[in-house]
Amino acid sequence: MNLIDAVLAQSAGIAAIRRDIHAHPELCFEEVRTADLVAQKLTEWGIPVHRGMGTTGVVGIVHGRDGGKNGRAIGLRADMDALPMTEFNTFAHASRHQGKMHACGHDGHTAMLLAAAQHLSQHRDFEGTVYLIFQPAEEGGGGAREMIKDGLFEKFPVEAVFGMHNWPGMPVGTFAVSSGPVMASTNEFKIIVTGKGGHAAMPNTGIDPVPIACQMVQGFQTILTRNKKPVDAGVISVTMIHAGEATNVIPDSCEIQGTVRTFTTEVLDLIERRMREVAEGISTAFGAQCDFSFTRNYPPTVNTAYEADFARRVMTDIVGADKALAQEPTMGAEDFAYMLQARPGAYCFIANGDGAHRGKYEGGGHDAGPCVLHNPHYDFNDELIPLGGSYWIKLAQAWLAHQPPKDRPMPAGVV
Known part of the structure; x- marks a missing residue:
């Protein structure tokens, strides 16, 4: 040496x-x-x-x-x-x-x-x-x-x-x-799904945001496997899901947070756009509201x-x-x-x-x-x-x- x-x-x-x-x-x-x-x-x-x-x-x-x-x-x-x-x-x-x-x-x-x-x-x-x-x-x-x-x-x-x-x-x-x-690059997202709370024994009377959030988490992974080119690198990690206060209560809202990583701005643009579309589309399909925010940190x-x-x-x-x-x-x-x-x-x-x-x-x-x-x-x-x-x-x-x-x-x- x-x-x-x-x-x-x-x-x-x-x-x-x-x-x-x-x-x-x-x-x-x-x-x-x-x-x-x-x-x-x-x-x-x-x-x-x-x-x-x-x-x-x-x-x-x-x-x-x-x-x-x-x-x-x-x-x-x-x-x-x-x-x-x-x-x-x-x-x-x-x-x-x-x-x-x-x-x-x-x-x-x-x-x-x-x-x-x-x-x-x-x-x-x-x-x-x-x-x-x-x-x-x-x-x-x-x-x-x-x-x-x-x-x-x-x-x-x-x-x-x-x-x-x-x-x-x-x-x-x-x-x-x-x-x-x-x-x-490092980027953060925060999604608040707002439904309609109610009794957990009577889910038909409300709009449960929890299964809607679960659908979103699964849907985000299809962005990587079906929208992004296989040769381009990208990561979507949902790291936080917060909802509810009691076992017998359907909450009004559910919050999802996580991180997105890419090596290019082009892939990042694609992921952000598709995440918004997936989140808002799934929420609309189930009759819920969606507040989607995406923050770009380090390139x-x-x-x-x-x-x-x-x-x-x-x-x-x-x-x-x-x-x-x-x-x-x-x-x-x-x-x-x-x-x-x-x-x-x-x-x-x-x-x-x-x-x-x-x-x-x-x-x-x-x-x-x-x-x-x-x-x-x-x-x-x-x-x-x-x-x-x-x-x-x-x-x-x-x-x-x-x-x-x-x-x-x-x-x-x-x-």
Whole structure:
């Protein structure tokens, strides 16, 4: 493995920062302590800092040996927020705040970018500028969108922007990246079916919204199997059905909620339209009323081809071609998608292992639960810090050392 020796030597100190962040998780747009810590470390290393973008975002500015005078720049992004869930781990750096936990590894993402920042500031063996983007509120808050609204790419113009997420289950020492859609859009729906309540022993006197809702849930799945092309990916998951207060009462209404995931806007348009038609049609057929609402949240995360291939070449230099894998698309969502709508770039996965690293902590006490994302037993693997840090550094150096073709494909949002 071709790691940068200086990053490896400094990784223990960065790991201590990571565990401190893990012990003090902060939810979206509340990352005050985390942002303070990030800004403090960047300042200690001689890196100018811009704060407050997207509420609690931090941007570090690292100029190369030319002082950034050539005007070229690359953006590297890490997210900082935690999840609103209770941690079950009992190791020393477990969350000290009940109901808040770094269960997705954003503490590790921040640490890997800090490792790169420390090295880049000490060596500056490149020409141009590296913008270190520490983003708030990835977990549902759309922090990337808010930073862009605040002028992220106007204040810090980049040729390309790159992101990285740890991925449990893959063996440590592997990466994955591919062009095209790699994470899905996330969308929510809420349907209220209003019938006519009555006595459960005399259902003929009312309009029962519960079987109407059940018909809808079944009908939605035919959209995926009979309306959508079989080769196009899409998910409709009904995750909540609420109705009734007593066993002998037919309720007046029934509420259905859930999520829709797709890789393209075209498939999303189809699903939303057909869901509305199915919901309203079934309600009308049974004499009920239907209030249908559909909210589009994060768009799909779509890597541009040139940048994904470039990232793969850097990974190959570090871990070898056999460990720079094709990225299997996932129906999970990521608000880095907003940045990839505004600038070309690539979002990759770095393997987090199977959770065995938790047994290496002094005193143990990790409870041996599954180490998967959004699980109360999850923890980021600190072995990734020198690997991820080396990737960020080599990626920035390689990008700024070459001239990307001007005619390479761009996201639709780039003018």
